[in-house]
Amino acid sequence: MAGRPRSIDRDKVLDAAEGIVVESGAAGLSFEALARAAGITKSGVQYCFGTKENLIRAMIERWGNGFEAEVTAHAGADQSPRAIIRGHLAASRDSDEAEHSRSAAMMTALLQSPDQVASTRIWYTQRLAGLDMENEADRKAALAFLAGEGAFLLKAFGLIDLTQAQWAALFSDMLALAGEGKDKAPL
Amino acid sequence: MAGRPRSIDRDKVLDAAEGIVVESGAAGLSFEALARAAGITKSGVQYCFGTKENLIRAMIERWGNGFEAEVTAHAGADQSPRAIIRGHLAASRDSDEAEHSRSAAMMTALLQSPDQVASTRIWYTQRLAGLDMENEADRKAALAFLAGEGAFLLKAFGLIDLTQAQWAALFSDMLALAGEGKDKAPL
DNA sequence: GCTATATAAATACGATCGTATTGAAATGGA
DNA sequence: TCCATTTCAATACGATCGTATTTATATAGC
Secondary structure, three states, rough: OOOOOOOOOOOHHHHHHHHHHHHHHHHHOOOHHHHHOOOOOHHHHHHHHHHHHHHHHHHHHHHHHHHHHHHHHHHHHOOHHHHHHHHHHHHHHHHHHHHHHHHHHHHHHHHOOOHHHHHHHHHHHHHOOOOOOOOHHHHHHHHHHHHHHHHHHHOOOOOOOOHHHHHHHHHHHHHHHHOOOOOOOOO | OOOOOOOOOOHHHHHHHHHHHHHHHHHHOHHHHHHOOOOOOOOHHHHHOOHHHHHHHHHHHHHHHHHHHHHHHHOOOOOHHHHHHHHHHHHHHHHOOHHHHHHHHHHHHHOOHHHHHHHEEEEEEEEHHHHOOHHHHHHHHHHHHHOOOOOOHHHHOOOOOOOHHHHHHHHHHHHHHHHOOOOOOHH
């Protein structure tokens, strides 16, 4: 019933895949290059992930889950929409260079095929879904969220270069804008 | 000295290229697919742009110039850093769906090769270069700029979906944050 | 120890990639 | 008219793509 024990570490392969996208761009991610980077054979990659689309899906899922865990951790007990957004901002604020590279890699991989976008759209939409855009405080939170994502994406893509102090100051402003300190939304 | 008159409209080819990236993602952009979409031959594409890298460079350049023109137009006479940022925000605010698709296509194409990123980094850096992050008003302008880019990118990538009213309200807030009305930075 | 099964490697295959080369068509000048 | 030149099409080429198929290896149950 049980066959040969698995010798390929899926996570390590996904790490290698991220590394490839970080260094060579999404276009450089191929089964062959991935196999070489992960120290296994092309067939091993195929066996683990089947198709390339599955591979990319696995990359994005793992990344999304990891970030989501950090967000909820930062959000703490209060899981209201605004608190989640502050958690998201705090998670972005605390992310280091490696995390930025990873995120950029995931984004580029994500944008490869429009099909992949749809599932991620839901993830983003839910962030903003709980906010009432008619309410000024909520709109400020949305603005802060967008600023955080803008900073995060541009930084991840390597399009802006901010010092650690500037980064911290900006996210401090964003958190303030998102209502840090005054937790309750006025409804 | 003068040969066969040109029959290929470079701009139309670039339009087709954008269309391909919009519909099929950056991975779908090939000389062959582009030739088919533009109604010319693969060789024609090669003759016009030489290499694929040149093609992408041309796409990005055209896009950058077009957007830059709108920014300066929106900024008007005042070309101070904050005014430029407000011009940028206004240009983003007024961009329609087609413009979003185009921008998304450019971004995805841009992220294909890390080499392309470098030249664009300068473009973004200059936007923030004139701002003094120690100054609160300037930092607010930076935050507004990042929020605008975040909204723009997420919208372009199809990751968020905002009504026109929400879009307008958010950018109105951003422009206010960037100091609309009080043009002079306190130095 | 044989077999079934899970895992991974080996190999092969058609398709498509980007580009190089060659040839044809259309212009201006001599 | 003949040639030089520009512009594009036709064709070909090696490389690499993703995947299918086949083969080898290591475990568990009988």
